[in-house]
Amino acid sequence: MAFEATKQEWSELYTFFRLLSEGSVQVGTKQGKANESAAAWSIAQIVRDEHDGKRNYIINEDNITIKGENISLVVPREYFGKIADLILSTIKESKEDEVPSPDVVETFLDKLNIYDLQAKTEDRTDLSIAFFHIDAPLTGVTIRSRMGRMNPILDGGRTANLKFEQVGVKFPNPLVNKINAIESANGVAERILAIETNGGVLKYSDVADKVFRSNLLMIDLHFPRMLAEMLRILYLDDITRVSELTEAIKQLNPLKIKDELINKHLFYEHKMKQFLSALTLGMRPAKIYNGEDSAVEGLLLINGDGGVVLYHKSQKQVFDDFLFFNTRFEKGSTEKDKYGYLEKENGVWFFKLNAKIGIVKR
Numbered sequence: 001m002a003f004e005a006t007k008q009e010w011s012e013l014y015t016f017f018r019l020l021s022e023g024s025v026q027v028g029t030k031q032g033k034a035n036e037s038a039a040a041w042s043i044a045q046i047v048r049d050e051h052d053g054k055r056n057y058i059i060n061e062d063n064i065t066i067k068g069e070n071i072s073l074v075v076p077r078e079y080f081g082k083i084a085d086l087i088l089s090t091i092k093e094s095k096e097d098e099v100p101s102p103d104v105v106e107t108f109l110d111k112l113n114i115y116d117l118q119a120k121t122e123d124r125t126d127l128s129i130a131f132f133h134i135d136a137p138l139t140g141v142t143i144r145s146r147m148g149r150m151n152p153i154l155d156g157g158r159t160a161n162l163k164f165e166q167v168g169v170k171f172p173n174p175l176v177n178k179i180n181a182i183e184s185a186n187g188v189a190e191r192i193l194a195i196e197t198n199g200g201v202l203k204y205s206d207v208a209d210k211v212f213r214s215n216l217l218m219i220d221l222h223f224p225r226m227l228a229e230m231l232r233i234l235y236l237d238d239i240t241r242v243s244e245l246t247e248a249i250k251q252l253n254p255l256k257i258k259d260e261l262i263n264k265h266l267f268y269e270h271k272m273k274q275f276l277s278a279l280t281l282g283m284r285p286a287k288i289y290n291g292e293d294s295a296v297e298g299l300l301l302i303n304g305d306g307g308v309v310l311y312h313k314s315q316k317q318v319f320d321d322f323l324f325f326n327t328r329f330e331k332g333s334t335e336k337d338k339y340g341y342l343e344k345e346n347g348v349w350f351f352k353l354n355a356k357i358g359i360v361k362r
């Protein structure tokens with residue numbers, strides 16, 4: 001019986017095989033498309049973590065030489081292209097996120113002793129690539145696919161909660177219970193509005209997790225407040241796109257900075273781009289971030305038609321612009337991530353909002 005995997009998992013294997021087949025990858029534009037006017041980046045070698053350790057997949061003119069601790073094979077490059085095409089058509093034909101493996105693909109994976117569709121690494125890279133020549137330093141890349149559910153670049157979680165103190169009118173417990181009992185598709189927004197309707201004010205207080213607080217302060221000492229206000233607008237006005245939320249923040253100007261800094265220096269856009277880049281290249285809410293580069297140096301994006309494009313940190317402006325115009329805030333589970341309700345801490349009521357950011361599907 002064929003095994004099943006998610007479209008995201010199949011997309012990672014598809015990308016790996018497509019790169020081996022093509023031997024190059026096109027750089028992307030800020031719109032998320034291939035930049036046809038730029039030269040493609042040739043690929044000499046891909047290193048992938050397999051179940052038995054690291055393996056080198058060396059790209060020759062007609063063949064792929066596979067070298068690992070327990071394997072030594074030479075496989076025609078065209079085989080990888082044919083299998084990639086089959087995986088792509090299988091993903092496209094399936095209406096479900098769980099996709100069964102075609103028999104031919106399973107046989108090919110068995111021949112290569114590949115058991116993991118997604119590489120399991122501690123440094124969060126999916127592949128390491130030697131561009132242009134075999135002796136080039138390896139570039140760690142992460143993969144995101146628009147053909148399935150994408151892993152976010154900021155994966156919410158309780159450590160990504162920001163806290164608002166409920167000030168203004170003092171709420172009795174029965175009123176708090178009534179507000180917290182509000183449940184609907186827009187429950188978080190309705191609870192915020194209920195707080196305001198009853199004379200309460202939600203004032204930004206702090207980042208719930210001290211490590212995430214410090215990480216945000218590395219972007220700017222006032223960035224946590226800026227992010228908190230973006231989350232408030234996300235829920236009250238249902239604006240999700242990062243670029244549109246940043247425009248709303250410019251109008252609100254929660255940091256009370258001068259117009260020249262906002263409109264000429266583009267302060268809010270710049271800070272958001274710094275944040276998105278840091279997230280993509282390694283920042284995590286619960287891990288100390290010191291501004292240094294991680295093993296991740298770029299992003300491979302798979303579009304809905306199966307096209308693969310590369311974004312690399314060396315092309316900073318395009319990389320930053322792509323992230324800025326192609327990301328959105330997402331709303332995670334209030335129960336799982338523990339936010340969206342009034343909670344008492346040391347006699348004070350707080351309301352948490354959760355930060356979760358992903359790449360848009362199109």
